[in-house]
Amino acid sequence: MSDFAGMEDLLQDFLQEAGDLLSDVDNKLVDLEKSPDDRGLLNDIFRGFHTIKGGAGFLNATELVTLCHRTETLFDKLRNGELALSPELMDMIMAATKGVRDMFGDLSSGVQPSPAPADLLVSLKAAAEGQPKPDADADANAEAAPQGNASGANGPDWEALHAAVSGQPQTAVSGEVIPAAAARSDAGSGAHDAGSNEARSNVPAVPPAQKSGGAGGGGRRVDVARENTIRVDTARLDQVLNLSGEIGLTKNRLTSLRADILAGKNDSETLHALDQAISQLDLLVSDLQNSVMKTRMQPIGRLFQKYPRIARDLARQLGKDVELVLAGEETEVDKNMIEDLSDPLIHLIRNAVDHGVESPEERAAAGKSSKSLVRLEARQEGDHIVIIVADDGHGMAPEAIRAKAVEKGLISEEEANTLDDRQSFNLILLPGFSTKTQISDVSGRGVGMDVVKTNIQKLNGSIEIRSEIGKGSVFLISLPLTLAILPVLLVLLGEQPFALPLSLVREILPIERDKVQEVGGKSTLVVRGEILPVIPLVRLLGWQQERYPEYGVLMQTAERSFILGVDSFAGRDDAVIKSLEDFRPHGVAGVTTLSNGQIVLILDMRELLTDPNNAMSGRAPALEAS
């Protein structure tokens, strides 16, 4: 089935590296629009296409070679100042980049790419030759594919040229070059067929043999399969190797100590050595866990770099002037998470460009700069990754959103009246909600935002919306750093332990009954001048409250600080999270096993704090089991 039997490894390497290269080219193209004369940029983009072409040649991907070659030729003229960049040229280049990306899609599903659109190839060539209007048919027929896949094409008679230039007498071997050169001209005419075949040409061209597997034409673009390989910094791998070596040594030490102890040796020296070896093992294992986790971490910039181009294309289509500003690209995120974030982020960015920001005219009328800014930012906060998509557009009116939700029958009038602004913004995450009456073909089909939310929740993350009229909207996504290991604080309710994410814990304090004050029907405690609500864990779990909590855990989430009331503590632990995939009760992030074999629930504080009976809480109302 695959056109690349025996070359799978090479293909994988190529796709990964060339994919990064193309994303980089995409970004540089966006920059190039702002400074069209930047020689450095032109050179870099030229080299990008050139390098992809070189690699594609070894994969026999003739069509990819052709497309890259045409684009590269155009950039060669641009960087030499023979041509000037025009908006039409820019669109053509963008189309070529997209063509290359589509071909990568074909390659990743194991088929040779089909030819790029004939008109694109022809206009690229015409543009490089400085012709304003391409004469499609004539050019398409006159085409000769560059390079082609003519294996054995050695180029011109190098030895002869070399001898001529360097003045050396030709050696006897140079005679062999002649047949090679002749072969080349044959191969060249074969490539000519491939070239003319790409247009709806009247020359009945014979497709080159190696294309036979891929000659399916359109409709063949298959979804790009998820990458199942990962690139890891060798330094990180070395660290894993070192640690596993050291663990091996410690294991040997323990084995020998065990033999001693079993033989009845239990003097203090032996026990001390045992204690030392176990402490060391403890340290090494946690280092190893960290190192292994790090091998899965990838800079989120690899994901971000796709977006400036998407934002730019969309803004152009809508007649808006938008700049997507990236920040925190070096932030590292689990590889699987990066892939699952791709679609939600695309949606949020499209949403910001389409619905968030205004047209230049509206902005001028509102006294804003005509260029709108959309900010895409990532950063690490404790054990969470925060991703922000912010625009400086017109913002959202909570009243308008509430009214719309009532009109759509998503909530009742009474429910709407009880919602505060933050809860109102969350309404847009409900399935079937779309504030724009007029549906554009870009976003706003009424599906989307709820999908964004579902995807984020699958990653144990949450999304929060802030907005200010006239100033813009902010979508804040909060995700766990990794799906693997979580440092936890173990608290007790009676005899039952629960695990709390340690990252949220600020301090532990005793709750003295006489210091607790009732404010507006709620228990509060003043800690260093700060009034904090006391929330007994039993109440959050919906249990019967038998006694007043003795200890408080001062916790801080992104939105609020509070004191969680518990009976007692059982220490801290590094929990290896086992997720409860099909059966996940509200407020439970997963389970872990303690060193004594006991199973403990890990609580999701954010989810616990949202009232499960409230339609605005963490989940869609339909899924709510109250």
Added chain:
Amino acid sequence: MPDSKMKILVVDDFSTMRRIVRNLLKELGFTNIDEAEDGAIALQKLNGDTFEFVITDWNMPNMDGLTLLQTVRSTPTLKHLPVLMITAEAKKENIIAAAQAGASGYIVKPFTAATLSEKLNKIFEKMAAA
């Protein structure tokens, strides 16, 4: 016949391409291979170690293959090193430029192990004759 233990430096900014060249060389029996990502890094490696052969891409950031070649030829300790240029272009200007800069050979992408072997052998023969 050339020594298969001969130390070869492969210079290319595209790691996939370095791997391709490395694999082709392996097919020909050469195993003592080091890599560099551009001309500048290659030069560092060449100055810091003893290489017997250089295979370099032309178009690279920081320092391109032609500049690398010119620098090698103007460095007394390196000037006798054989340098094989790899490029995607079969343009006459390029070949002349490479020849004038003192390239030992010139090979156009894509190529097979057989083509590479032929090019290498020609260079070895010339070296032996010199």
